[in-house]
Amino acid sequence: MHLEMPMAGRSKKATFALHEDILGALQDAVAQGAAPSKNALVERALTRELHLLRREARRARWEEATKDPAFLQDIEELDAAFRYADAETARSQD
Numbered sequence: 001m002h003l004e005m006p007m008a009g010r011s012k013k014a015t016f017a018l019h020e021d022i023l024g025a026l027q028d029a030v031a032q033g034a035a036p037s038k039n040a041l042v043e044r045a046l047t048r049e050l051h052l053l054r055r056e057a058r059r060a061r062w063e064e065a066t067k068d069p070a071f072l073q074d075i076e077e078l079d080a081a082f083r084y085a086d087a088e089t090a091r092s093q094d
Contacts, residue, residue, distance in 0.1 A: 026038050026041060026042070029041055
């Protein structure tokens with residue numbers, strides 16, 4: 001899943017149908033100062049949601065990787081390769 005973050009200064013008009021209660025809550029939130037405009041609040045909410053979707057997709061890929069024997073072997077080899085370097089670094093910081 002590839003989801004882009006919005007670019008500052010670039011916007012494009014879009015039309016969406018939302019439930020009336022959501023539109024009312026959106027208007028109320030803007031009226032109470034939650035955002036300078038409905039557009040700003042919707043963009044902020046979508047940005048957060050897209051961030052969560054990317055995080056969840058990344059978590060799912062890591063979860064899948066833990067079932068891949070080749071990936072686990074790579075992790076073991078990297079751990080072994082850096083074990084002494086990590087121990088040396090830890091001692092030098094004491």
